[in-house]
Amino acid sequence: MDLDLVFLGTAGSVPTPRRGLSAALLRRGGERILLDCGEGTQRQLMRSVGLAEVDHVLITHLHTDHVLGLPGMLKTFNLRERDHRCAWWDRPACTPCGACCARWWGACCTT
Secondary structure, rough: OOOOEEEEEOOOOOOEEEOOOOOEEEEEEOEEEEEEEOOOOOHHHHHHHOOOOOOOOEEOOOOHHHOHHHHHHHHHHHHOOOOOOOOEOHHHHHHHHHHHHHHOOOOEEEE
């Protein structure tokens, strides 16, 4: 099985011209797992591996520099009429946030 980790953003809370906010894409076989989704993640995905169909979104914590890319990405999934669900994983105390994001931006996500 192939295993590949693509760092999409490593700049912490302040982006630089060459480094975006926190995000990484783990590719395991045909599965795509997004680890955090900082602002600009879609753009970084398109530059590196293409706008991958993400199967899982794992959020490490709810600081804005780790989640600001979610609204745009979820809306893009909706506009592309995505036909499969994306699982949302976060800390147990934050689980309702995943349901709120899916409702607000019309994405096909499960918590």
